[in-house]
Amino acid sequence: MPEQLVKRVVIAGGGTAGWVVAAALVRHLGPLLDVVLVESEEIGTVGVGESTIPTARTFHAFLGIDEREFVRETGSSFKLGISFEGWARIGDRYIHSFGQVGKGTWMGDFQHFWLHAREQGYAGDLGDYCFELQAALGEKFATGENAQINYAYHLDAGRYARFLRGFSEKLGVRRIEGKITTAEQHAESGHIDAIVLESGARVEGDLFIDCTGFRGLLIEQTLKAGHEDWSNWLPTDSALPIQTAAVGPALPYTRAMAHTAGWQWRIPLQHRVGNGLVWCSAFMSDDEAQQTLHASIEGEILVQPRPIRFKAGMRRKVWDKNCVAFGLSSGFVEPLESTSIHLFMIGVTRLIQLFPFAGLNQPLIDRYNELARGELERIRDFIVLHYKLTERDDSSFWRHCRDMPIPDSLAERIEMFRENAHAWQTPDDLFRIDSWVQVMLGQRLEPKAWHQMGQLLGDAQLRGALADLKGNIRRAVDGMPAHQDFLDRYMA
Ligand SMILES: Cc1cc2nc3c(=O)[nH]c(=O)nc-3n(C[C@H](O)[C@H](O)[C@H](O)COP(=O)(O)OP(=O)(O)OC[C@H]3O[C@@H](n4cnc5c(N)ncnc54)[C@H](O)[C@@H]3O)c2cc1C
Numbered sequence: 001m002p003e004q005l006v007k008r009v010v011i012a013g014g015g016t017a018g019w020v021v022a023a024a025l026v027r028h029l030g031p032l033l034d035v036v037l038v039e040s041e042e043i044g045t046v047g048v049g050e051s052t053i054p055t056a057r058t059f060h061a062f063l064g065i066d067e068r069e070f071v072r073e074t075g076s077s078f079k080l081g082i083s084f085e086g087w088a089r090i091g092d093r094y095i096h097s098f099g100q101v102g103k104g105t106w107m108g109d110f111q112h113f114w115l116h117a118r119e120q121g122y123a124g125d126l127g128d129y130c131f132e133l134q135a136a137l138g139e140k141f142a143t144g145e146n147a148q149i150n151y152a153y154h155l156d157a158g159r160y161a162r163f164l165r166g167f168s169e170k171l172g173v174r175r176i177e178g179k180i181t182t183a184e185q186h187a188e189s190g191h192i193d194a195i196v197l198e199s200g201a202r203v204e205g206d207l208f209i210d211c212t213g214f215r216g217l218l219i220e221q222t223l224k225a226g227h228e229d230w231s232n233w234l235p236t237d238s239a240l241p242i243q244t245a246a247v248g249p250a251l252p253y254t255r256a257m258a259h260t261a262g263w264q265w266r267i268p269l270q271h272r273v274g275n276g277l278v279w280c281s282a283f284m285s286d287d288e289a290q291q292t293l294h295a296s297i298e299g300e301i302l303v304q305p306r307p308i309r310f311k312a313g314m315r316r317k318v319w320d321k322n323c324v325a326f327g328l329s330s331g332f333v334e335p336l337e338s339t340s341i342h343l344f345m346i347g348v349t350r351l352i353q354l355f356p357f358a359g360l361n362q363p364l365i366d367r368y369n370e371l372a373r374g375e376l377e378r379i380r381d382f383i384v385l386h387y388k389l390t391e392r393d394d395s396s397f398w399r400h401c402r403d404m405p406i407p408d409s410l411a412e413r414i415e416m417f418r419e420n421a422h423a424w425q426t427p428d429d430l431f432r433i434d435s436w437v438q439v440m441l442g443q444r445l446e447p448k449a450w451h452q453m454g455q456l457l458g459d460a461q462l463r464g465a466l467a468d469l470k471g472n473i474r475r476a477v478d479g480m481p482a483h484q485d486f487l488d489r490y491m492a
Contacts, residue, residue, distance in 0.1 A: 005359040006322075007034055010205030012180055012195060012218055014039030016049055016157055017327025017344045018211035019164035020059075024348040026171040027063050029355060035172070038195065038203060040179045045161060046213055046308065046328060048241045050267045050274045051079065051254045051338035052152040054098050055430075059345040065167070068490065073163045075270040076153040077250040077487055078143070080136040082337070084442060086258035088391050094442030095253065096337075098150040099132030101434045102469060108451040111421055111437045113462060115447060116454025122463050126441055128470045130434075134477045136253045141483035152338075154254065154267045154274075176203065180212070183222040191322045191360075192218060207356070210325040211344075214332070219315055219325035226316035227331075233384045233406060234312035235397075236262045236334050240289055241276035241308070244299035249484035256336060259292055260284070260395040263336070270487065272302055278334060283397035310334070312380075318372045319365045324351060330372070333380050342430065343379075347372060375430065381410040382431045382439070388414070389443035414445065421447035 009025060011018050014037055022037050060070060070076065081097030102110030110129065117123035127133040132150055135141060143149060169175060178197035186193050194204040195218070210218040219225045231237065250268035257264045262279035277293040284292075286307060293305070314331025318324065326344040333339070354368055388406050392398035406414075413436070416422045423436040454462055481489070 002358050004032065004357050006206040006356050007032070008205045009033050009035045009207045009209060010195060010203050011035065011037040011209040011211055013037075013211030013213060013327070013329070014161065014165065014175070015045035015211060015213060015327060016161050016164075016341060017329075018209075019161045019168060020341070020344050021209055021211060021326050021348045021351075022168040022173045023063055023164045023171075024059075024345075024352065026168050026173050028352050030171055032357070034174075035168075036174045036176060036203060036205070037168070038176045038178060038180060038197070041177060042179060045157070047157060048239070048274070048276065048308070049157045049335070049341055050155055050269070051082075051265070051335070052155065053338055053342050053430075054150050054152045055342045055345060056152055059349075062349070063167070070163065071153070072491060074153075074155045074159045075272075076155040077268055077270055078141045078252050078483060079152045079154050079254060080132045080141070080149075080252045082254045082256050083136070084256050084258075084386070084439075086392075087256075087263075087386055088389065088442070088444040090392065090394065092442075092444075094438065095127060095133050095136055096435060096438045096442065097127070097130055097133035097136055098152065099130040099434070100150075101126060101133075101438060102129035105453065107453045109423065109433050109437065111423070111441070111447075112451035113454045113457070113466075115421055115450040116452070117462055117466055120459055122459070123466060124470055126438070129466065129473065131473045131476060134473050135480060138477050138480075139249065139251060139483050140477055140480035141252045141486045142480045143486075151252075154250075154269055156269055156271075176201075180217060183208075183218055185222065189321070190223070192222065206322065208323045210323055210329045211327050213328045214310060216315070216325060216329040218323045219318070219320060219329055223320045223323055225318075225320040225325070227311075228313050228316055230312040230314070230333065230380060233380065233404065234334055234387070235280045235282070235400065235404070236278050236312075237310055238281050238286070238289065239276055239278045239308045239310070239335075240293055240305045241274065242293060242297060242305040243302040244273050244275055244297050245302060246271070246273050247299040249482065250487060252483040254338065257296070258392070259296075261288075261397040264293065264296060265335070270491070273299060276305075278336075280397055283395070283400070314373065314376050317365075317369050318347075319368050322360055324368075331376060333376065333383055336383050336386060337379070337431075339379050339383075339430065343376065346375070371428075375428065377407075377409065378426075378429055378431070381407055381413070382435070384410055385414070385439055386443065389440070389445055391444060414440070417445055417447060419448055421450035
């Protein structure tokens, strides 16, 4: 058997990223590794990141986490999608749901049928043909053996990290409390040999995982991996989170409400609501942001806001030498589609698959970096889409977004949809065709033409199929409990 050269894994940082990585490594490679996590209570975590996408369920199943226990411990509620309000025009609303929209055929996707039917005057709204979207609108939810529904969670970030800490420590992760002051590097290779704490203690390792948040203590401050700036495509750079008491039943979706220089989130949990304003400092002052946020929140304020600054972009190398970065230290595109937690869940899965037991190897590191980059670039494009397709003319921020240059990869997608209503996904794309279509149509991108499969099917048959689909969804949603009632029963 080849000698195992990488055995001691040191995770720097215990925010959501640090504990997600720790939990996955110890759960799946535990007997082969010695995993240590160093975090500092004094520094604390970023304290946001409460809306997820359905891959979180897959990840929890991968760890063997019991859903009911997780929902109870983290104060979670269920999420069926995101309601985008005021994005294309003031007063507009569309839901990007996690569901499948209608049914396509091998010849083409559902939007081609729908566009034909709409032209003929007998189509309902696109959302009439999506179960999850109708459940969201009706504020309904149910899961269980008989309910086929695609959903994610709204969770309390602080409680989630504590939950995963308990999970990881039980399986053998050793936690060290302390502030990291420096990292010692090998004189020739530049690899990190150890991190040094304020107390003077040294923690040695073979592989270091940087989960220290935006500061990127190891990947950037020590290894200088470099940062690629995407702020010309994603101009927001500030956020102000605030927690409030719930004033009504929890909605089964996140709200993303556009304002004059960015947008505002509302994330309902069991015990409170997470809110926050995201804005671009070149178009809105901090004082204006404070006022905008305070004017639009509901319920008693539980925690006073403190601004967070960020720059969209990614590390040029998320794996450099013997250090792999996850979470905010690896890069950040703003939270509009709740993708950050997903990225380190999928990232650690990949690290487990490519784990360098026999020592570090450049082609393996390059492969990992290539996959991570491709993934984040496609997510970036999907988020830029929401800004670029605005028709808003009421502020200089929205005019800037409408007129800004965009990546060629996104321009091609927009062009293809505008000309022929074609959307596409690669096997490793996070966002599926349904997502692209919901957002492109929701943002009022009008295709000039579409596939003539609707005409081939014939209007009588298509009209009947659409009516059946809509009716079946309506009946299924009518039979579901309200989300809040389901949640109360689920927790009882
Ligand atoms: C405004 C905003 C909203 C967001 N919303 C979402 C969302 O809805 N959904 C989503 O998926 N993602 C969201 N994100 C991203 C999400 O918050 C992060 O991906 C997630 O919280 C992980 O953060 P982290 O663990 O990388 O960093 P942090 O939470 O910042 O953790 C860093 C850790 O490193 C430790 N540390 C740092 N320096 C030292 C040191 N010198 N010594 C010892 N320890 C140290 C800290 O103590 C802490 O434990 C959002 C981000 C922002 C900014």
